[in-house]
Amino acid sequence: MNTSKPEDTPLSHTQVARRTFLKTAGVAAAAATGIEGILAARRAPAFAQGTKLHIVRWNDFIPEADAWLKKEGMPEASKALGAEVTLETIGFNDLQPRITAAVQSGAGADIFMLYYNWPHLYANSLVDVSDVANAVAKEQGGFYGVFEPSMKVGGKWLGMPHSIVGNAIAYRKSWFKEVGFSEFPRTWDELRKATAALKKKGKPYGQTLGHTFGDAPTWAYPLLWSFGGAETDKSGKKVAVNSKGTVDSVKYMTALWKEGSDEGGLAWDDSNNNRAFHAGDISATLNGASIYIVAKRQKDKLKDEKGEPLYLDIDHALFPLAGAVGQFPLYFSNGHGVMKYSKNQKLAKDLLRWIHKKENFEKWFQVSEGYSVAPTTEWEKHAMWDKIDKPLQMFRTAARKTRIFGYAGPSTAKSTEVYSKYIVVDMYANAASGKMKPEEAVKWAEGELKKIYEA
Amino acid sequence: MTRPIAGGSGGAAGVEAALPHPGTSRPARVERVLENERLLATILLAPTVLLLGVFIAYPFVMGVWLSLSSTSVGNPGEFVGFKNFVKAWDDSIFQMAFRNTFFYTFWATIFKLVLGMWLALLLNRHFRGKRIVRAAMLLPFIVPTVLSTFAWRWMFDPTFSVLNWMLFKGGFIVTKLPFLSDGAWAMWCAIVINTWRGMPFFAITLLAGLQTINPDLHEAASLDGANGWKRFWHVTWPLLKPVTIVVVVFSIIQTFADFQLIYVLTGGGPANSTHLLATYAYQLGVATGLLGEGAAVSLFMFPVLFAVVWIQLRYLRRLEGA
Known part of the structure; x- marks a missing residue:
């Protein structure tokens, strides 16, 4: 009597079980052709039934972008990948605690959003995603220069570049006109003059120098670089911050603070300037496009003093300004990292491929309306840029010249330590608040940087 | 039988x-086992020992190990001796956080003790609605710290502060007060919030202590001609001292290790003026991934807190012996 169960019987070429065939074929197709093959076959790959993939991102400053991801993007990805993709969005300051806990316990989300140069910080815990990154870069015109020092570690892409949040100075056109500037000031000196006049009218410039991860460093680092200052020399091992350029930039900041800025900015977080601008308390501020986009989307609520929609009086100007040694911004470069502890690394990479497939990325990109710029240059040619409002069009090429902290040396975990300790931001804050003279503030920063870079 | x-x-x-x-x-076997006092004590104590071991001893030992290693996120690191402690001691931000922690704890505890005692004495009297007032008094203690600190942050907001608005409308100020944008002001704001949050704990515990004092003692003192202050100083205070010592020690421990309030209110700014040891340890360990250095900074709290507890225990033992 044959007591063996059907699955125990060796399969002949005519006896291949349907499920086994699908599984083998699906895996082979996915392995051979990646997401392209999956999509071409119009069939989800055969990942084990009930496979789940967990991705954690920030709460987007453009809520509609998250809404699209949750309602359309991830459900479509789930269908395409044959797995249940769960997107979790959390506060931007909560990402690091989550990543740290996940890495140390070896359990957590499969994919985390990564800011700036975090792949250097979590290098031992991230999967090499070079295959995904190189394919996307090749297909879409190459990544912007900031991504290589930020997300490539030891020649490997440990973060998959996703987007750049460009920033610019959002300003009230009519108010600057009132003080003689029909266009936004082009140079640092002109900015100082204009804001001094505006502060006298109770409409100061708004800038945070607080301990907040976005607007404070994106102001402080470009100010340092544009005046010729740098944290270190090219080797990254010798601190070079105590220079004439740095001292000049701190002196400039101190004067701008007293003469033209809202001095409450020392305690602002990343959302204070949005609220202050919408409330008509400040005349200009460095920000992403969210001030304009929110003002436009809430045009019935956010009005100027004449009762007109506020967004009509808003325009954007390039930051940093001209007049020093150059104009070098620090934009917010974002990516995704696949965690080494994940049991679904291949699936996670497939999700990244799916996200960056042109027709999928395009939908998210358009919802963002210029707030988030794509990681590759080809998207500068996208038709969306001609359709969106003029004040948003400047973000089209915004990402071209952005730098990452650590300059003039390489961007490493040490430069992240400097950034996380807010040493460059506090150098300006110490002088602007009057706690230290500009030279003393620079010397203080030099001492702190030496303990990190030269230790 | x-x-x-x-x-x-x-x-x-x-x-x-x-x-x-x-x-x-x-059952007879079980009875025999239960009759063995040593075994029974072991069985009864085991869950507590297990809980203390898992949630107190293990994290503490891990913390000590981390502080002596170069561990960073995702990197097990190696033994580096006291290098992390030396680096922290030489770090100007650490030095500021260390000073701030003492300043913050000292003043917040003083205010909580004085105001808590005052409130407890008031609530110990008989008046209409006493129960409602006692319950309402506990609200700051019940509301999650993060939520209440957010509310305070709005009140101290550099742009939209309701306090500034009221003072301005009332004609008391002509320019905004720099509640959180000036380092010294920000520190005092944090102390005010900590006092507001912690005062009910003092008040309710001291009130419980007051209610154990025999009213006959006060009556006798009154008959002897003692006024309110003398009755407090010679009757209430000596009897309340043991409770007060315990409350003060608890408060010092909690305030010295405070994290949530500063993290939400200022993030340690402006320019590190409000950083405490706990917030700076978090910044190093989590934001920078330097778990070893973060653990070393947080362990600087241990000798201080150990000394406080030791002094308290000695004092209480002396009181018991007296």
Whole structure:
């Protein structure tokens, strides 16, 4: 009597079980052709039934972008990948605690959003995603220069570049006109003059120098670089911050603070300037496009003093300004990292491929309306840029010249330590608040940087 | 048949009636085991020891190990001796956080003690609605710290502060007060919030202590001509001292290790003016991934807190002996 169960019987070429065939074929197709093959076959790959993939991102400053991801993007990805993709969005300051806990316990989300140069910080815990990154870069015109020092570690892409949040100075056109500037000031000196006049009218410039991860460093680092200052020399091992350029930039900041800025900015977080601008308390501020986009989307609520929609009086100007040694911004470069502890690394990479497939990325990109710029240059040619409002069009090429902290040396975990300790931001804050003279503030920063870079 | 239970007095409560039932061998074995005092004590203490071991001892030992290693996120690191402690001691931000922690703890504890005592004395009196007032007083203690600190942050907001608005409308100020944008002001704001949050704990505990004081003592002192202050100083205070010491020590421990309030209110800014050891340890360990250095900074709290507890225990033992 044959007591063996059907699955125990060796399969002949005519006896291949349907499920086994699908599984083998699906895996082979996915392995051979990646997401392209999956999509071409119009069939989800055969990942084990009930496979789940967990991705954690920030709460987007453009809520509609998250809404699209949750309602359309991830459900479509789930269908395409044959797995249940769960997107979790959390506060931007909560990402690091989550990543740290996940890495140390070896359990957590499969994919985390990564800011700036975090792949250097979590290098031992991230999967090499070079295959995904190189394919996307090749297909879409190459990544912007900031991504290589930020997300490539030891020649490997440990973060998959996703987007750049460009920033610019959002300003009230009519108010600057009132003080003689029909266009936004082009140079640092002109900015100082204009804001001094505006502060006298109770409409100061708004800038945070607080301990907040976005607007404070994106102001402080470009100010340092544009005046010729740098944290270190090219080797990254010798601190070079105590220079004439740095001292000049701190002196400039101190004067701008007293003469033209809202001095409450020392305690602002990343959302204070949005609220202050919408409330008509400040005349200009460095920000992403969210001030304009929110003002436009809430045009019935956010009005100027004449009762007109506020967004009509808003325009954007390039930051940093001209007049020093150059104009070098620090934009917010974002990516995704696949965690080494994940049991679904291949699936996670497939999700990244799916996200960056042109027709999928395009939908998210358009919802963002210029707030988030794509990681590759080809998207500068996208038709969306001609359709969106003029004040948003400047973000089209915004990402071209952005730098990452650590300059003039390489961007490493040490430069992240400097950034996380807010040493460059506090150098300006110490002088602007009057706690230290500009030279003393620079010397203080030099001492702190030496303990990190030269230790 | 009756037999006395181990440790029983032999009276009614200490006598067990043996119930005749079949298969008594297992219960009898259990009884024998339970009659063994050492074994029973071990069984009863085991869950507590396990909980303390898992949630107190293990994290503490891990913390000590981390502080002596170069561990960073995702990197097990190696033993580096006291290098992390030396680096922290030489770090100007650490030095500021260290000073701030003492300043913050000292003033917040003083205010909580004085105001808590005052509130407890008031609530110890009889008046209409006393129960409602006592319950309402606990609100700051009940509301999650993060939520209440957010509310305070709005009140101290550099742009939209309701306090500034009221003072301005009332004609008391002409320019905004720099509640959170000036380092010194920000520190005092944090102390005010900590006092507001912690005062109910002082008040309710001291109130419980006040209610154990025999009213006859006050009556006798009154008959002897003692006024309110003398009755407080010579009757209330000596009897309340043990409770006060315990409350103060608890408060010092909690305030010294405070994290949530500063993290939400200022993030340690402006320019590190409000950083405490806990917030700076978090910044190093989590934001920078330097778990070893973060653990070293947080362990600087240990000797201080250990000294506080030791002094308290010695003092209480002396009071008991007196």
